[in-house]
Amino acid sequence: MKKLAFLITSAFAITSCANNSSSQNDLVKSxxxxxxxxxxxxxxxxxxxxxxxxxDSILTNLNAIKASKPTLDTALTRQELTLLKKDLEDATDHMMDWMKEYSTDSTTVDYAHRELTRVKEMKAVFDRVSKEQQQILSKY
Structure with a gap:
């Protein structure tokens, strides 16, 4: 009976260590x-x-740009550039906020997974805004 109890206890200990090792690997990977x-x-x-x-420079010099490109719709250009600037600043601010909030000391797998999801979402935003930036600013 003592041997059976020892075997069961040993099996639980081994399983527990394996689970901890797996969790630790998952944490580090994330x-x-x-x-x-x-x-x-x-x-x-x-x-x-x-x-x-x-x-900012383009917006400041929009009249001069209009002189060299008479067909330029300045109202539309101003709106497009203002929105792009807001998107650029929002993406940057989001990154700075995330970095301030991110805890490198956390040892929980759930936290690591949440932060991985957040940073993936942030990357998607950065990719979208970067593409917008290239398309819009290439005109100038």
């Missing part, structure tokens, strides 16, 4: 993927900041 995506997005922040300055 954290690494989160940082990898962050590292892909981060360089775009400076590009977005420069683009916002470029937009």
């Amino acid at each position: 954290q690494e993927e989160t940082m990898k995506i962050h590292d892909e997005i981060m360089p775009q922040v400076s590009v977005f900041d420069k683009s916002a300055v470029t937009i």
Whole structure:
């Protein structure tokens, strides 16, 4: 009877260690993927900041641009550029907020999964805004 109790206890201990190891691997994998995506997005922040300055310059010089491009719809251009600048700034602000809130000390798998989901969503926004930026600013 003592041997059976020992075997059952040992089996639970081994299963528990295996589960902890699996959870730990999942945690590390999620954290690494989160940082990898962050590292892909981060360089775009400076590009977005420069683009916002470029937009300000275009908006300031819109009359001169209109003189060289008489068919330019300045009202539509102003609206399009203003919206793009807002999107660029919102994406950048979202990244900065996420970085302030992100806890590298967390050891819970659920937290790691949530943050991975958040950073993937942020990457999708950055990709969309980057594409918009390239399409719109290539006209100028």
